[in-house]
Amino acid sequence: MANPMKIRARMIGDIVEVKVLMSHPMETGLRKNEAGEAIPAHFIQTVLATHAERTVLAAQWGQAVSANPFLSFMFKGGQKGDVIRISWTDNKGDSRSDETTIA
Amino acid sequence: MEQGRRRFLRSSGGLIGALVAAGFIGIDEVRAEAWNAAAFESKDLDQLIRNLGGSGAKATDAIEIVAPDIAENGAVVPIGVASKVEATEAIAIVVERNPNPLAALFTIPPGTLPALQTRVKMAETCNVVVLIKAAGEFQYAAKEIKVTIGGCGG
Numbered sequence: 001m002a003n004p005m006k007i008r009a010r011m012i013g014d015i016v017e018v019k020v021l022m023s024h025p026m027e028t029g030l031r032k033n034e035a036g037e038a039i040p041a042h043f044i045q046t047v048l049a050t051h052a053e054r055t056v057l058a059a060q061w062g063q064a065v066s067a068n069p070f071l072s073f074m075f076k077g078g079q080k081g082d083v084i085r086i087s088w089t090d091n092k093g094d095s096r097s098d099e100t101t102i103a
Numbered sequence: 104m105e106q107g108r109r110r111f112l113r114s115s116g117g118l119i120g121a122l123v124a125a126g127f128i129g130i131d132e133v134r135a136e137a138w139n140a141a142a143f144e145s146k147d148l149d150q151l152i153r154n155l156g157g158s159g160a161k162a163t164d165a166i167e168i169v170a171p172d173i174a175e176n177g178a179v180v181p182i183g184v185a186s187k188v189e190a191t192e193a194i195a196i197v198v199e200r201n202p203n204p205l206a207a208l209f210t211i212p213p214g215t216l217p218a219l220q221t222r223v224k225m226a227e228t229c230n231v232v233v234l235i236k237a238a239g240e241f242q243y244a245a246k247e248i249k250v251t252i253g254g255c256g257g
Contacts, residue, residue, distance in 0.1 A: 015216065026224075028202075028224070030202060045138040046135040046136060046137075046138055047135070048135040048136075054212075054214075055210075055212055056212060056214065056215050057209060057210070057211070057212070057215055057219075058135065058136050058209070058210040058212075059207060059208065059209045059210070060136055060138050060139055060142075060143070060207070060208040061206070061207050061208075062143040062203050062205050062206050062207065063203060063224075064198055064201050064203065064205075064206035064207075064223050064224045064225075065206055065207055065221060065222070065223055065224070066178060066179045066180075066221075066222040066223055066224055067178070067179075069221065069222065070181075070220070070221060070222050071219065071220070071221050072219060072220040072221070073209075073215065073216070073218070073219040073220075074215070074216040074218060074219075075214055075215040075216065076214050076215075076216070077214050087135065089135060091138075
């Protein structure tokens with residue numbers, strides 16, 4: 001399983017700002033290794049952010065999202081201490097899910 | 104027993120799966136979207152819009168794209184997007200001259216601001232197009248970013 005995500009969530013007025021740093025190679029499938037063989041594509045395809053059993057952001061990604069992806073978004077309706085959960089799945093079926101509380 | 108439980112947890116997608124199985128979270132609330140392969144294989148903006156279920160898009164200046172004019176490293180180009188279009192329900196980041204132009208597609212539920220930031224790879228200098236869907240209509244804005252080192256090389 002991949003390394004944990006770094007997730008920060010904080011209140012700015014009545015808005016929750018979430019910043020996520022994921023650990024993933026995000027291989028395009030177009031690069032070649034030193035022997036000239038294609039490196040197989042390996043990238044995150046879906047991302048889901050939930051707060052209080054509600055989806056606050058859903059994303060689909062292609063190969064063009066940078067390695068070790070960064071994502072920042074904002075939503076209303078959260079409060080200090082609430083749990084934010086982020087999950088991803090990649091094209092090889094690997095997945096990861098981490099959570100943090102709103103600061 | 105323990106072994107079987109671990110295998111079940113892994114096969115059901117970790118904790119989310121376990122929570123769903125235990126009835127803590129309704130399946131609808133936590134279901135990730137299916138990956139839209141056709142959209143990600145689109146080779147240009149027109150094809151992409153068709154694959155997202157639209158027929159055309161109009162240019163707007165109500166979408167703000169915050170990105171550098173010149174990206175020194177095409178492998179990591181920070182892109183910020185903010186839509187001022189009311190009821191923006193989806194945001195797509197499209198790098199026009201990448202082998203697969205669609206980089207990311209976001210669904211914005213009510214209560215989430217149509218403003219986000221991420222980082223994308225760019226193969227060469229080109230327009231980054233931000234396509235949004237609001238009230239069933241597609242609108243877009245573009246910004247040219249010059250790339251000095253491509254993001255898809257070795």
